[in-house]
Amino acid sequence: MSSSLLITYLIGHFLGDYYFQSDEIASSKCSDNKALNKHGLIYFISMLVVVIPLYSYKDYNLNIFIGAIIISLIHFFIDLLKKNNQQMNDSFSIENSIKIKDYIKDQVLHLLTIVLITFFIEESQLFGNITAQSLKLSMNDFTILPLAKFFQDIFDIKYNKMLSWVLGILIIIKPIQITIKIVLNNYKPEEKEEDHSLSNAGALIGVLERCIIFLLLAANQYAAIGFVLTAKSVARYNKIAEEHKFAEYFLLGTFLSTLLVILTFLIIL
Secondary structure: OOOHHHHHHHHHHHHHHHHOOOHHHHHHOOOOHHHHHHHHHHHHHHHHHHHHHHOOOOOOOHHHHHHHHHHHHHHHHHHHHHHHHHHHHOHHHOOHHHHHHHHHHHHHHHHHHHHHHHHHHHHOOOOHHHHOHHHOOOHHHHOOOOHHHHHHHHHOOOHHHHHHHHHHHHHHHHHHHHHHHHHOHHHOOOOOOOOOOOOOHHHHHHHHHHHHHHHHHHOOOHHHHHHHHHHHHHHOHHHHHHOHHHHHHHHHHHHHHHHHHHHHHHHHO
8 A cells, every 4th residue: 555644544444443442332332322422432533543643744734634534424424324224124133144244335335435535635625725824723833743754764664664564463453353253153163061272262363373474475485374374273183173064164264364364465565
């Protein structure tokens, strides 16, 4: 990705929609207005905070904050429409395939909103009048440090590249984990009582696996990815050999996880 503004907005989105959204809010925002409003506020704050380092980015100044506000408002209304639609259809009786479609459609709309708002700010004059001298509100009197340039000078790395890495890592940890969980929900086999695996160990292994694959892709060590997947399979060999359903679920999860990491790498970096 080449646009620092687009990457920054995406970082704000994934922080607000995945990392700063608790499981309680995520499960109740489609039925509880208070939870929905709380999520909207958290998302709004996340979007505003992440764009602060980009103040004085090119000639946009206040436009980046206005864009963040508009993205947050549209995000809230999309979630509100989703809430009303699920209440009408009784979300508890919706088939998992429909829930997957709703989840994908929801994220596509959010991401499309971010892309379009970024395009309007960078390529058109949609907010051109905002930068007029009469509306700058003496911003130069309390100029925020251009942190983008500051970080670039300190770490001797292009700020845009650093943002791309932050975005990539953010995506492969929680968003991909949640996506896999939603997509494979129907395929998850019932756990036996005698299966005493460590609590949350599977999720942590998945996170480490995706991070290692991501780093190996960046280092052009493609062959080493096979060893990572093999090591994961060895740990579950007995269960894979004895339980056919678990073996299929394990393979689906591994392949989907690997595919999403590769796509993230190709798109972001």
